[in-house]
Amino acid sequence: xxARLKEPGIEQVKPGKYRIAIRIRLNGKIxxxxxxxxxxxxxxxxxxYFLKRELREAKPAGSLKLPxxxxxxxxxxxxxxxxxxxxxxxxxxxxxxxxLGAAPLEGxxxxxxxxxxxxxxxxxxxxxxxxxxAINRPIEIVKAVFSTLYALGLIKTNPINKVRFxxxxxxxxxxxxxxxxxKELIKAALKNPRTAHLADAINYAMQVPIRRSELVNMKxxxxxxxxxxxxxxxxxxTTKNDMGTWKPIPPDMMxxxxxxxxxxxxxxxxxxxxxxxxxxxxxxxxxxxxVGLGDFKHSWDTxxxxxxxxxxxFHDTRHVSATxxxxxxxxxxxxxxxxxxxxxxxxxxxxxxxxxxxxxxxxSRKCEDGVxxxxxxxx
Numbered sequence: 092x093x094a095r096l097k098e099p100g101i102e103q104v105k106p107g108k109y110r111i112a113i114r115i116r117l118n119g120k121i122x123x124x125x126x127x128x129x130x131x132x133x134x135x136x137x138x139x140y141f142l143k144r145e146l147r148e149a150k151p152a153g154s155l156k157l158p159x160x161x162x163x164x165x166x167x168x169x170x171x172x173x174x175x176x177x178x179x180x181x182x183x184x185x186x187x188x189x190x191l192g193a194a195p196l197e198g199x200x201x202x203x204x205x206x207x208x209x210x211x212x213x214x215x216x217x218x219x220x221x222x223x224x225a226i227n228r229p230i231e232i233v234k235a236v237f238s239t240l241y242a243l244g245l246i247k248t249n250p251i252n253k254v255r256f257x258x259x260x261x262x263x264x265x266x267x268x269x270x271x272x273x274k275e276l277i278k279a280a281l282k283n284p285r286t287a288h289l290a291d292a293i294n295y296a297m298q299v300p301i302r303r304s305e306l307v308n309m310k311x312x313x314x315x316x317x318x319x320x321x322x323x324x325x326x327x328x329t330t331k332n333d334m335g336t337w338k339p340i341p342p343d344m345m346x347x348x349x350x351x352x353x354x355x356x357x358x359x360x361x362x363x364x365x366x367x368x369x370x371x372x373x374x375x376x377x378x379x380x381x382v383g384l385g386d387f388k389h390s391w392d393t394x395x396x397x398x399x400x401x402x403x404x405f406h407d408t409r410h411v412s413a414t415x416x417x418x419x420x421x422x423x424x425x426x427x428x429x430x431x432x433x434x435x436x437x438x439x440x441x442x443x444x445x446x447x448x449x450x451x452x453x454x455s456r457k458c459e460d461g462v463x464x465x466x467x468x469x470x
Contacts, residue, residue, distance in 0.1 A: 101135050109135035113143050122146055125242050126172065162199060162236075163192035169236045172243070179304075187229050200250035203233060207256065223259040230256050268411045272400055273297045279397035286390045288365035291347050293394070295363075296408040298341045298415070300430035301325070303405055305336075307384045312358035314340075314348055321345060323362065336431045356381070 102110045109132060113124045124142060128135040166188055170176075176184065194202050207230065215221055234251045241249045268276075276297070280290040292306055305325040313324040313335070326335035340348055351362055361383035368379050391405045409430065416426050 098132075098136070100139055101132065103132070107131075111135050111139040111142070113139060113146065115143065115146055117147065122244060124244060160195055160197075161192065162194045162196060163188060165196060165236050165240055166192065168243070168245070169239050172239055173235070183228050184232055187232050191233075196246075200255065203251070204255065211259075227258045230258055267414075268297065268400075268403065268408070272398070275398040276394055276400070279394045282397065283393065286394055288363075289384070289387060289390055289394065291344070292363040292384060292387075293408070295341065295344060296405070296412065298344075298412050299338050300409045300413040300416070300426065301338060302409065302431075305338075306363060307361070309362040310358070311352060311355040311360045311362060314352055314362065316340075316345075316348060316352060321348070323348070336429070338429060 100112050102112070104110050104127070107129060109128045109130075111126050111128055113122075115122050124146065126138070126142065128138045166184065170184075175181075191199075191203065191206060207226070210229065211221065211226055213221070215225070230251075234249075234256070237246065237249045237251045240246045273294070276293050277290045280286045280293055295301070296306060309323060309325055313326065315322050315324070321340040322337045323340060324335045324337050348362070360381050364381055364383040366379050366381050388405070395403055413426050413430055416429070417423060
């Protein structure tokens, strides 16, 4: 029998991650603790032993110093028990800490409710109302912080509940970019010498779900042209060893990736960018170097207007490319893996033209390519 033997109080949740659980009776009360331990099973076993001993001796677990009074103290515990986090998530935590770190935990839910109300009606730096994702982020962080405190037994109840602090539902933007639009965008980019270097990046983003930051940080060393499926790894800093996410290389871009791989002077060179004379700050030198895309928001707006397209954000290409992959027969789970979605975000970001949807309807099992129906010829 090959069934894995389970040790009481220790459960492996993923490779290198163990959940330890403790339940003891102290002074007539049942005390429970749960904690995630990274490392080996032996380390989890030792941690469980010491935590159990500390509970029986009525000492704070680990390096926690009680009592704690402010939300900044709660964030310190959250970082210690749940971290380390990605650079992006840590940046969001710091923004919340700057706004609410000095707030006392007693009555914190009242202050946080007022904070969210003001946050929702305050325009962003660009002057726009904040998106549902931007509003939900501080709610997610504060919920996670208090859930950690509750799991550690440091608070009796979690005041940040779903009833009082519901997350804002995201309304999907009805965005579609046709094949003709894609060609017009690439054509408009090539037409202007100041934006020509963005043509290949736009072509890639229109076919593969990718974030702007991932596109900018894509390195030559992560391009794999000789695997079973040509691909490129995007290291996004969301894991401790930064394994990143593998993205496919579209067939019509193989020549571009081969050329970039051959002409690159360093494996750390970005995949997308442009060649300039001298350096970024000194263009008078005779030597040339390859520089990355940087922040190309204004260039994207220039290209979009030149292509005579409505207001479309570059991030919308991520949703459009995901939709196209599904329409062409790619399984949803594969698209989620490529896009880096851990939850089914396709329900929010899946866009399709109404008439395009009709082409995918099947009234029998004998659909063309297993997806599309064959149109009946009339007459």
